[in-house]
Amino acid sequence: MEHSRENLPDEIRQQILQAAEERFRQYGYNKTTMAEIAKDCDMSAANLYRYFENKLAIGAALACNCLNIDIENLKKIVFDRELTPADKVSEFILATLDFTHTQWSETPRMNEMVTAICHERLDIVDQHVQNKQALLITLLREGNQQGMFDVSDPEVTAEAILTAATLFDMPLLMPLFSREAFERKATYLASLLLNGLLKRK
Amino acid sequence: MEHSRENLPDEIRQQILQAAEERFRQYGYNKTTMAEIAKDCDMSAANLYRYFENKLAIGAALACNCLNIDIENLKKIVFDRELTPADKVSEFILATLDFTHTQWSETPRMNEMVTAICHERLDIVDQHVQNKQALLITLLREGNQQGMFDVSDPEVTAEAILTAATLFDMPLLMPLFSREAFERKATYLASLLLNGLLKRK
C-alpha cells in the first residue's frame, strides 16, 4: 500500500491516456498492447501499472471521457435559454440518437472499446444513466415551473423517458435500422411522449 | 424442381417439427444434430431434406410458432370485452415484457434458438413486428372510436409505442434488470404513454 496511485503526477497519467486513446482509436482496444502504449510514452510496460491498475482501467477512464461528451451535449440542451421545455425533450432524444449512431458509425473501434468496457464495468453505465436521468429531472421540473408540463413525479417520469428511448441508447441496436428510420422513430416517439394517447378534455 | 416440398404429407412435417422441438428444448439448437432428429422420426437424415430446406428452416418454423404464441396472447388483450383501450395499452406492454422475460428465464435453450434464428432470418422478426403493430393499430382505432384516445395517425403512433417498448422486447436486454425492476419500468412507461407530459388545459 506504500505508493498509492493517487499521489503520482497527473501529467503522466494524462500522457498515458492520450497515447492509449490514439492507439485504441486507430487499432482498437484488443489489438493494442500495453507494450505499445508504453513505448509511445517512452517508458516500460511495467511502469504503466504504477498509474493504472490494469489495461481495463485505462479503457474505463477513456470510456468515461467519451460518455461525458454525451452528457455535456445534453447539458447544453437542458440549459439552453431559447428552447421551450417541450422542445428540449425532443432535442434530448434526438441528441441521444445522434451520439449513439455517430459513435457507432464513425468511430467503430472506439465504440467497440466503450462497449467492451461497459460490459465489464457496469458501474460506468450506471453512472451514465444516472447522469442522464438527473438532467431529465431538471428538465421536467423546469417544465412544471413554467406551467408547460404537468409531471407529478419527475424522477419516475425521467426513468420512463429513458426506458422509452432505449432503442436510441444502445450501439448494439444501431444495425437494426437506417439512420433515417431512426430519426423518424425518434421524432414520433418524442411527439408521443409529449402528447400522450388520451383525449384532451 | 420435380418434387417440390409443398405436396409432401404435412403429418410427417409436423412429426419432424415435434421431434426437433423436443431436442432443441432439451439440448439447444446447436447441440442437436440432424441425425438425432431423424432417428427420433425413424428416418434417415437425408430424408429430412425432403421436408425442410435445411436445419435453419426447421428452427425458423419453430421460432415462428414460438413468436405466434406471443401474438395470440396479445390478441386476447386487444379483443378483450372487459378492458378499456387504455387498460389494453398497459396490458399490451406488460404482456410483451412477460413473454420476453419468461422466454428468457424459463426456457433459455429455446430462447437461444429463437435469438440465433432471428439473427439469420430478419424476415421473421420483421413479420413479428408487423403483427404487433397491426394489433396496436386496431387498438388505437378502437380507442379513437370510443372517444378515449385522440390519435391522429394510428400507424405512426403504433410504431412509436413499439419503439418505446423496445426494452421489453429483446431477450438480449433481460440481464440488465431484475424482473421487478422491469415491471416497474413497464408500468411507468405505460402511464407516461397514456398521459403524455404536457399539461391538460
Next chain:
DNA sequence: ACGCTGAATATATTCTTGATTATTCAGTTT
C-alpha cells in the same frame, strides 16, 4: 415413378499447441 437410404462431400466445430500479451516482482538506477 416415388419414397427413401447410405455413402460421399462440404462445412463447421473442437482440440491442441505454440505464440502473444498482461501482469508481477526482484532488482537497478537516480
Next chain:
DNA sequence: AAACTGAATAATCAAGAATATATTCAGCGT
C-alpha cells in the same frame, strides 16, 4: 528512498490438425 526496468509468470489468443456435422446425390426397393 523513489522511480523505474528487465525478466519471470500467468493468462489469453491464434493457426492448424482432427473431428463431427450438415448437406448432397447416386442408387435401391417398392
